[in-house]
Amino acid sequence: MVSSLAFGSRAVAWSDVWAALGGADDTLEQAAATKRIPRTVLAVVIGGALGLAGAVMQGVTRNPLADPGILGVNMGASLAVVSAVAFFGLTSPTGYIWVATAGAAVSALFVYVVGALGRGGATPLKLALAGAATSAAFASLVSAVVLPRNDIAGSFRLWQIGGVGGASFERIGHVLPFLVAGFALCLLSARGLNSLALGDELAAGLGERVAVVRSVAALGAVVLCGASTAVAGPIAFVGLVVPHACRLLIGVDHRWLLPFSVLLGASLLTAADVVGRVVARPAEIDVGIVTALIGAPFFIYIVRRQKVRAL
Template sequence: MTTASDVRRAPDAALVRRPARVRVLWLLVSVLVLAALMVASVALGSRDVAWADVWAALGGADDTLEQAAVAKRIPRTLLAVLMGAALGLSGAVMQGVTRNPLADPGILGVNMGASLAVVTAVAFLGLTSPTAYIWVAMAGAAVSAVFVYTIGSLGRGGATPLKLALAGTATSVAFASLVSAVVLPRNDIAGSFKLWQIGGVGGASYERIGQVLPFLVVGIVVCLLSARGLNSLALGDELAAGLGERVAVIRAVAALGAVVLCGAATAVAGPIAFVGLVVPHACRLLVGIDHRWMLPFSALVGAALLTAADVVGRVVARPSDIEVGIVTALIGAPFFIHIVRRQKVREL
């Protein structure tokens, strides 16, 4: 006989599980890989740096050109880790909220909505405060997310993965064109926004990290606290409501956390796409679909992916850099095509 407590445990029991030792092992592997990539990010670049200079720079020395180079790479590495964690986590939450395997801040037009809001505010309102950029970007991301979900929900079948992907892609293209239309006639801002529109972490500084860090902390906490609610949503809205969950509240709070992360990341690093698409799929293969595990793993793997992309962009184009937005697009675009061709389901 099924008891009330059994029913309330149903969201957990229905999940595809991985043995605890497997999850812990992957956790250790992810942490070690991220640590190794952070060391590589500090040591590798257009200038070869000896390990002695790396350790000296980590201790605060900047007496030589090599030590000065390492000192500049440290905030860049930290920013790549933070941006990757934010984008990976927000992508996992968006896929959970919409039960859409194609959901991603870039594909759903959220990143470009934030970009358009920032560019418009700078061009026409004279916005100059970096903190204000973040607030404006979050507002633009929220409006874009609502707009895309509304358009994707029209017609028969509601918000199916394909309809949301098409609506988001069309919205992204339209917003990108509007961004270009705003920036191109303005020579006073075109130069500063040129690289930002591609997406990168090359202009990192401790000041920028300090400005965005409070927003990232809030977004990460909100997303992680939504994990159990997302497990309930995975069973379907009707069953989740039958288990006593407030479906609308869960969806709104989780989406808010994802929008905060997307807006903050876009304001600082530009519209970096595909991290939020690739990372959650990889994490499901490693730890299953339990969001209590998948969300922290998505943050770790997202941080590792963006840090690796930044290292690759610096190494393959020496002495120049390839921005991480280009590298992630080269990785994510084929993966997106693969998911579209392989996925036959309407929801997760």
């Protein structure tokens, strides 16, 4: 977070960073650091939300390929927001979040139903393929809605890539209650997700209400995805990379995995934002592009593993 305040298109000395944290904006460097504070906070909360949502989705579906971007959840939220703005004149920041959450929920349900068709039910690769196809279709629909509308095309073009630029504490305040609710639902599901990992029948034999656990955890993940997409756009691959990295560090117990996914997700997105600001000075590369460059090779690696191919 301190690096995010210090590095960007304009380098800021550490003394100016500490002065900005104290509320000073007397010099240009201090003003730059002050402007970066809400951007850094937004990167932290969105990264944590996406990392947690990915870990929960992987636990709910028992699918190592699950990710809000890969399963089409983020793009479903994007299509809902774009359609609401273009056809219904949506302008309320809170309305954006409600609409995005509804779109994320419908998209997640659609992908799961499509992935469950045919022999074998909802296998990991079938869900990934259904999610990829749904994401591609929704992305095309988003373009079809936005391109003819010059009045909204400019503002949505950058939002579609995914980024935390232009952050403000007002925007964070609008999305924070939804994120808190999503965090609570997901973290409270940790013990139930441990039982689901053993299989539905064994989980039920241990006294878990499988449908309730899966529904509550999925609802928390959908709320996190919808709120994150509404404020930062459809940022992909954070929810895929982070849970796998956390399993290597602390194991598969969701009581530890979920909090660590929040921490590592926040770290990854904040670092990606810093990299995007530094490598193309004085311009910027949106954080959604940086995470895609990191996540796409990792996704290919996961798919090519023998264990996943066997699933």
